Amino acid sequence: LQPFDEARCRIVEQHAPAVVSFHFGLPSPDLVARVKATGAKLVSSATTVAEALYLESRGCDAVIAQGLEAGGHRGMFLTDDVLSQTGTMALVPQIVDAVDLPVIATGGIADGRGIVAALALGASAVQLGTAFLHAEETTISEAYKAGLRQAGDRQTAVTNVYSGRPTRCLTNRMMLEKGPLTGAAPAFPKGFAITGPLRQQAEAQGSSDFSAHYCGQSAALGKPTTAGQLVRDIAHDARQQMNRFT
Amino acid sequence: LQPFDEARCRIVEQHAPAVVSFHFGLPSPDLVARVKATGAKLVSSATTVAEALYLESRGCDAVIAQGLEAGGHRGMFLTDDVLSQTGTMALVPQIVDAVDLPVIATGGIADGRGIVAALALGASAVQLGTAFLHAEETTISEAYKAGLRQAGDRQTAVTNVYSGRPTRCLTNRMMLEKGPLTGAAPAFPKGFAITGPLRQQAEAQGSSDFSAHYCGQSAALGKPTTAGQLVRDIAHDARQQMNRFT
Numbered sequence: 001l002q003p004f005d006e007a008r009c010r011i012v013e014q015h016a017p018a019v020v021s022f023h024f025g026l027p028s029p030d031l032v033a034r035v036k037a038t039g040a041k042l043v044s045s046a047t048t049v050a051e052a053l054y055l056e057s058r059g060c061d062a063v064i065a066q067g068l069e070a071g072g073h074r075g076m077f078l079t080d081d082v083l084s085q086t087g088t089m090a091l092v093p094q095i096v097d098a099v100d101l102p103v104i105a106t107g108g109i110a111d112g113r114g115i116v117a118a119l120a121l122g123a124s125a126v127q128l129g130t131a132f133l134h135a136e137e138t139t140i141s142e143a144y145k146a147g148l149r150q151a152g153d154r155q156t157a158v159t160n161v162y163s164g165r166p167t168r169c170l171t172n173r174m175m176l177e178k179g180p181l182t183g184a185a186p187a188f189p190k191g192f193a194i195t196g197p198l199r200q201q202a203e204a205q206g207s208s209d210f211s212a213h214y215c216g217q218s219a220a221l222g223k224p225t226t227a228g229q230l231v232r233d234i235a236h237d238a239r240q241q242m243n244r245f246t
Numbered sequence: 247l248q249p250f251d252e253a254r255c256r257i258v259e260q261h262a263p264a265v266v267s268f269h270f271g272l273p274s275p276d277l278v279a280r281v282k283a284t285g286a287k288l289v290s291s292a293t294t295v296a297e298a299l300y301l302e303s304r305g306c307d308a309v310i311a312q313g314l315e316a317g318g319h320r321g322m323f324l325t326d327d328v329l330s331q332t333g334t335m336a337l338v339p340q341i342v343d344a345v346d347l348p349v350i351a352t353g354g355i356a357d358g359r360g361i362v363a364a365l366a367l368g369a370s371a372v373q374l375g376t377a378f379l380h381a382e383e384t385t386i387s388e389a390y391k392a393g394l395r396q397a398g399d400r401q402t403a404v405t406n407v408y409s410g411r412p413t414r415c416l417t418n419r420m421m422l423e424k425g426p427l428t429g430a431a432p433a434f435p436k437g438f439a440i441t442g443p444l445r446q447q448a449e450a451q452g453s454s455d456f457s458a459h460y461c462g463q464s465a466a467l468g469k470p471t472t473a474g475q476l477v478r479d480i481a482h483d484a485r486q487q488m489n490r491f492t
Contacts, residue, residue, distance in 0.1 A: 068333055093464070221343075246492040
């Protein structure tokens with residue numbers, strides 16, 4: 001929840017990862033230049049065509065097209081208007097047409113079918129989030145995991161009541177009574193500090209009424225597995241789906 | 247804007263079309279039985295898994311999975327909660343998994359890429375709406391057509407201020423000042439009668455501030471063409487896209 005600053009940039013320079021991926025736009029030009037100087041590929045999320053064009057102009061090597069189905073925080077940074085946000089099916093081809101960069105699709109993709117669909121839309125790769133929350137390795141709470149397992153009967157919504165920024169979560173009392181979107185939300189990331197004590201009290205009583213349980217719209221397609229098995233399964237599944245077109 | 251009643255059912259019986267497709271659920275069981283007795287294939291829209299299961303149980307021969315990207319009225323009929331609505335990427339595979347019927351995908355599909363993506367998600371066919379509004383044959387107003395051409399810079403929203411039911415339109419003054427969604431909207435279809443005079447007055451002055459210009463989230467992918475050419479182009483385009491997987 002801290003911005004990417006001088007100290008964090010030094011960590012990147014020390015470890016020289018192959019890829020550095022940002023959310024909510026990009027840090028200042030000097031920090032971006034230092035990241036790129038390490039040889040890392042620079043990636044960030046776009047939720048609109050305008051954001052994709054901005055990221056391209058700032059030197060990104062690939063753009064993540066984040067469709068409205070995606071769980072967690074919307075990467076939106078040139079707009080705070082949720083009406084600007086579109087579904088993955090609409091967003092990916094429009095960003096592919098706009099930029100000369102590889103596009104990584106995310107939002108609503110949970111299995112081989114979604115992967116092949118994203119590739120058909122022109123994406124070069126995909127990014128799965130919620131699908132991995134079903135994996136054994138996750139450290140999320142049991143209540144959160146139970147919510148994901150019931151996702152077929154649960155709703156999600158994009159809400160700003162938890163952090164101050166729009167993020168897709170399983171709907172609960174806090175979101176429905178105070179939002180899902182409200183002009184009264186504190187500026188990001190202050191919301192976390194303000195809502196945190198309420199969440200802790202409620203969770204201690206076994207209630208998820210005030211917990212931000214990030215969740216995309218395809219959680220119901222998820223399966224309990226391990227992260228490694230999930231990757232093998234969806235890769236195999238994607239190849240099978242591609243064979244349907246041959 | 248009239249319900250499917252005795253008189254309309256007689257027209258179906260007289261003409262015996264190959265397919266009869268409903269929106270907002272289905273008419274009464276006796277009318278459904280009469281439609282099916284003509285030999286017509288019965289189709290309706292589902293916006294959730296629960297609606298798809300309902301349509302299957304009522305004898306539909308195929309289900310249209312209407313993703314949230316779609317322009318025009320949401321077919322929702324078992325819920326009036328817009329939070330239940332999901333993007334095409336998430337909705338299609340979940341409905342495919344739930345029913346034993348062919349699924350027709352719609353919402354955000356405007357070219358061959360979207361068609362192949364929908365097929366990858368498990369759909370058997372697709373339905374395009376907004377893409378055809380760009381065609382020469384449409385009788386929509388010049389102002390509406392201009393709005394579609396500018397769709398890349400315009401936003402859409404699901405609103406109930408025009409008809410009383412949630413429908414995706416190009417955003418305008420009426421939607422932003424009174425909605426996009428409001429509990430004060432009159433029951434469908436009364437909204438049309440109430441907002442109609444305001445729309446007519448505004449349009450006479452060259453303003454689209456109060457016009458319901460239905461538009462999906464992929465309008466920017468549309469091209470001015472004819473309906474016939476559009477069908478040929480997207481079919482050719484879809485075949486080309488499929489070849490990428492061979």
